[in-house]
Amino acid sequence: MNLEELKYPVGKFIKSESISKEVIDSAIFEIENFPNVVKAEIQNLDEQDLKLRYRPDGWTITQVVHHCADSHINSYMRFKLALTxxxxxxxPYEESLWAELPDNQLSPLVSLQLLEALHTRWVYLLKTLLEEDLNKEFIHPEQSERISLRENILIYGWHCQHHLAHIRQAKELKFE
Known part of the structure; x- marks a missing residue:
């Protein structure tokens, strides 16, 4: 595997021109199930296993789980901002610097608990959105682009699969 394949085991996110209800529902399903799938992947790992990396110089499994909590909190807040x-x-935030903060030394089970509660609220919100809500947008200043809530649901469905693949890859390839 080359570095790009190690970084993006499910491929990079590709923006779709048209987004059907079925595609949105599928992404919401991914978001809804993410905490349970992560829990199944990490619950029997010991401290050494949690230090495995998905690529050389990549994040550890622990850092990936903490990153998902940080990222998903930010996404949830972006939905709320766009709706109101x-x-x-x-x-934006410096995710690589956040990954180095002391709270990333905690057990990933702490962030897993956070993800479980957060995803319960987030998915409830997502399932109640009306068509006009899905068209609401926010501006991401790093790309200077408007992102609709419809598109952001797909981004985070992908994000869940992206980091789940990182966890599985770390367990399989065992980079230290």
Whole structure:
């Protein structure tokens, strides 16, 4: 495997021109099930296993789980901002620096508990969105682009699969 395949085991996110209800429902299903699937993947891992990396110089399994909690909290807040404000500009964050903060030394089970509660609220919100809600947007200043909530649901369905693949890859390839 080359570095690009190790970084993106499910491929990079590809923006779709048209997004059907079935595609949205499938992405919401991925988001809804993500905490349970992650739990199944990590629950029997010991401390050494949790330090395995999905690629050389990549994050450990623990860091991946903590990153997902950080990222998904940010995404949930972006949904709420877009639903309550007129095309807000969101605040990006330095995910690589967040991954080095001391709270990333905690057990990944702490972030798993956070993901379970967060995803319960997030999925409930997603399933109640109306068509006009899905068209609401926020501005991501790093790309200077408007992202609709419809598209952001797909981004995070992909994000779940992307990092789940990282966890599985770390377990299989055992980079230290």
């Amino acid at each position: 404000e007129n095309v807000p500009t969101i605040k």
